[in-house]
Amino acid sequence: MRLWQPFRLTAYETTLLAVFAGLFILFSLTAPNFLSAANFRSMMVQLPELGLISLGMMVVVLTAGIDLSITFTAALSGIALAWCLSHGWPIPAAILVGLLTALLCGAFNGVFIAGLRISPIVMTLGTMILYEGIALQFTKGGSISGFPEIYSVIGSGRIAGIPVPMLIFAGAVFLTAVLLNRTAWGRSVYMIGSNPTAAEFSGIRVRSVLIRVYLFSALMAAIAAVIMTSRYNSAKVDYGSSYLLKSVATIVLGGVSIQGGAGTVKGVVLGAAIFQILSSALNLYGLSPHLVDVLTGAVLIFVLAVDLLNQKWKRRPRTRVPPASLPSEPTKPQAEASP
Amino acid sequence: MKVRLGKESGILIVLLTLFVALSFISPVFLAADNLIDLVRTNVVLGILAVGMTLVIIIGGIDVSVGAMTAAVTVLLGYFTVAFGFQPLAALLVSIAGGTLLGLINGLLVTAIRVHAIVVTLGTLSIYSGITMYVTGGAWINNLPVEFIEFGRIRLFGFLPIQILFLLAVVLATWFMLRYLRIGRAIYAMGGSPVAAERSGIDTARVQQFVYAYMGFLAGVAAFVHTSIYRQVDPNAFTGFELQVIAAVVLGGASIMGGRGSVWGTLLGVALLALIGNGLTLARISSFWHKVIIGLFIVTAVSIDMWQRMRQERRMAKIDVMG
Numbered sequence: 110m111r112l113w114q115p116f117r118l119t120a121y122e123t124t125l126l127a128v129f130a131g132l133f134i135l136f137s138l139t140a141p142n143f144l145s146a147a148n149f150r151s152m153m154v155q156l157p158e159l160g161l162i163s164l165g166m167m168v169v170v171l172t173a174g175i176d177l178s179i180t181f182t183a184a185l186s187g188i189a190l191a192w193c194l195s196h197g198w199p200i201p202a203a204i205l206v207g208l209l210t211a212l213l214c215g216a217f218n219g220v221f222i223a224g225l226r227i228s229p230i231v232m233t234l235g236t237m238i239l240y241e242g243i244a245l246q247f248t249k250g251g252s253i254s255g256f257p258e259i260y261s262v263i264g265s266g267r268i269a270g271i272p273v274p275m276l277i278f279a280g281a282v283f284l285t286a287v288l289l290n291r292t293a294w295g296r297s298v299y300m301i302g303s304n305p306t307a308a309e310f311s312g313i314r315v316r317s318v319l320i321r322v323y324l325f326s327a328l329m330a331a332i333a334a335v336i337m338t339s340r341y342n343s344a345k346v347d348y349g350s351s352y353l354l355k356s357v358a359t360i361v362l363g364g365v366s367i368q369g370g371a372g373t374v375k376g377v378v379l380g381a382a383i384f385q386i387l388s389s390a391l392n393l394y395g396l397s398p399h400l401v402d403v404l405t406g407a408v409l410i411f412v413l414a415v416d417l418l419n420q421k422w423k424r425r426p427r428t429r430v431p432p433a434s435l436p437s438e439p440t441k442p443q444a445e446a447s448p
Numbered sequence: 449m450k451v452r453l454g455k456e457s458g459i460l461i462v463l464l465t466l467f468v469a470l471s472f473i474s475p476v477f478l479a480a481d482n483l484i485d486l487v488r489t490n491v492v493l494g495i496l497a498v499g500m501t502l503v504i505i506i507g508g509i510d511v512s513v514g515a516m517t518a519a520v521t522v523l524l525g526y527f528t529v530a531f532g533f534q535p536l537a538a539l540l541v542s543i544a545g546g547t548l549l550g551l552i553n554g555l556l557v558t559a560i561r562v563h564a565i566v567v568t569l570g571t572l573s574i575y576s577g578i579t580m581y582v583t584g585g586a587w588i589n590n591l592p593v594e595f596i597e598f599g600r601i602r603l604f605g606f607l608p609i610q611i612l613f614l615l616a617v618v619l620a621t622w623f624m625l626r627y628l629r630i631g632r633a634i635y636a637m638g639g640s641p642v643a644a645e646r647s648g649i650d651t652a653r654v655q656q657f658v659y660a661y662m663g664f665l666a667g668v669a670a671f672v673h674t675s676i677y678r679q680v681d682p683n684a685f686t687g688f689e690l691q692v693i694a695a696v697v698l699g700g701a702s703i704m705g706g707r708g709s710v711w712g713t714l715l716g717v718a719l720l721a722l723i724g725n726g727l728t729l730a731r732i733s734s735f736w737h738k739v740i741i742g743l744f745i746v747t748a749v750s751i752d753m754w755q756r757m758r759q760e761r762r763m764a765k766i767d768v769m770g
Contacts, residue, residue: 175565221746225753228703230509230565232749234693239742246735354569367563399581406573413560413567 118375121364125379132383136390143393150272152389154264154340157278158333158349160381163356163363164285165329167377168322170360171289172302173369174229176326178218180353181240184346186211186327187334188244191253191344200260207338208331214240215327219320244346254343264339274336281332286374288325298322302369358409359384364416384408456700458751459715466722474729482725484608490721491614492517492673494714496688497695498621499665501713502658504696505638507705508557508564510662513692514685515575516549520670522579525588525680533595542671543664549575550663554656564659572689579682588680599675610672617668622710630657638706694741695720698748719744 118126136143162179169176190207194200214236222232266273289295297318300308309315338344363380365372391401470477496513503510523545528538553571557564601609625631633654636644645651674680699716701708720741727737
C-alpha cells in the first residue's frame, strides 16, 4: 500500500496524464518520424534541461517566491566550469567550482530575500542583471570551449540505452520528491507558501528554510549547467536563457500555484513532458520556432483559464477581489465593521 | 508621505553626486550636445517607465512591454511603407495598436485572476512570437523620407522633437494621478485592493485601464523610437522590459503596490541613463554596465527594506509599551 503512495495521482495530475497520452497518440499518428528512435533520443536529451530548471523554479514558487535569476545562475556556473575545464583542471574539480559558483549566487539571493524580506521578484530581477553582467564581463560576449573529450559523455552518452541527462534528471526528480515530501524542510516549504505568518508562529525558522530554497534552485541550475556545457561542448552567456519563460510555464501547467503553497513534483514532470512533446512535434511538422513560442504562450494562458473554470465549477469563489497584490504578502484579516 | 519624499531625495543626492563626478571625469559630459543626446536616447525608456509605474502602483507587473513596443514598431513600419508618412495617421496607428495589445493584457489579467507576471509572460511569448514570425527577423530599412525628416526636427534649433513626447506623457500622467478620479483609484487599489473594492471602486476596470494605458504608451514609445532610429529592428526590444522595471524600482516604487510616483520614476530613468553615459565617457568596458546596474538595484531595494524594517521595529516597541 505504502509502496504505491508515490504513484497515486490527484485529479489534476490525471488530467495532465490524459492530455499527455492524448497528445502522444495524436503526434504518433500525424507527426512524421515522431516515433523514430532519433526523435526519442533528442527529446530525452532536451527534456532534462528544462526539467531541472523547472524543479528549481518550482521549489521557489512553492514559497510564493520566484527566481528570475535561475537561468543566468546556470549560465554563470557553466562559464566558471568551462573556464576551469579549458585551463586543464580535472573534471570533478571543474564541476565542483561550477557548483560552488551557483550556490554562491543562490546564497546571495536567499540571504537578501530571507534576511531583508525583499520581494523575490525585485531581488532576482536585480541579480539576474548582475549575474548576466558578470558572465558577460568574464566571456566578453564570446564562448568558452576546449574541453577534454570524455566530458561530452555527460551530455551525449548513454547507459543501457538511456541518455545520461535523462538519468541525471531522474535522480534530481527523486531527490526533489524526497526532500519535499519526506523531510521537515519540505513541509516547511509548503507551509511558508500557504501562510508565512502562520508558519513563523508555529515555530518554523522561515529565514533558514528560505535560504535553503534558493540554494536548492541554484543547485538545480548548476546541474542543468553541467548538462548544457557538455551538450554544446562550450559555455556562453545566453545558453539556457530561453528556459526562464518556459520553466514558469511548465510549473504552472504542472499545477503549481504561483501564489505558493501548492504543487507536486509529479505535476511538474508531466508539465515538462507535455511541453517537450509539443515542441518536438511542432518542430517535426515544420512549424516556425516563432510560432512555437506563440503556442507556448497560448497554452499557458489556456491552462490558467481552464484551471480557473475548474475551480469555479468545484466551489464558489471565496473572494471577489482579483489577486493584484503580490502573493508573498500575507493576507491580513479585514475588520468587517468599523465602530 | 514623508517617507516617500525622503526616498526620492535620496535618489536625487545620488544623481547629483554622479552628475558632479561625471563633469569632473569627462569634459565632454557637460557639453550641451551630450546632455541633449543623453535625454533623447532615453526618451523611450522614460515613456515606458511612466506606464510601468502605474502598473506597479496597482501591484501588478507587465513583462510584455518590450514585446508590445516591438510589435508596434513593426506595424508602424509596414504602415508607413505602404501608405506613406502622415505624422498624425502614423501616431494614431501606433497608439491604436499599442492600446489594443495592452487591453488584451488587461482583460486577461482580470479574467484569469492569476498574478500578472504569469499572464504577461504568456502574452510576451505570443506577441514576440507573432512579430518574429511575420517579419522573419528582417529589418525594415526603407521608411519614407518624410518620416526620417520628421525624426530630425529640432524645435528652436536645438530641442529634438522626441523630447516633446516625453514631456507630454509625463505631464499628462502626473495630472491624471494627482487630479483625476482614476488616479486616486489607482493609488487606492495599490494600497489595499480589498479596501478599494469595498469603497466602491471597480478594481477590474482600474486594472484594465492601467494595462491598456501601458499599451497606449508602448504605442507612443514605438513611434518615438522609430523616429529616432529611422529603421525597424524587430529584435530591438528583447529584454527591454527589465530595464523599464529596473528604472521604476530604482525610482522608489514598491513592487508590492501602493507606492510610486512619476517623478521618482523619472529620477530612476535619469539614474540609469547617467550610469550608462558615465561608464561610456569614463571608457569603462560596456560589459560592466549590467554588473553595475544590477548592483544598484540590489543596493537600492536593500536600503529601502532595511529602513522599513527599522521603522517597523520602532513601531512594534511603542506598541508593547503603550
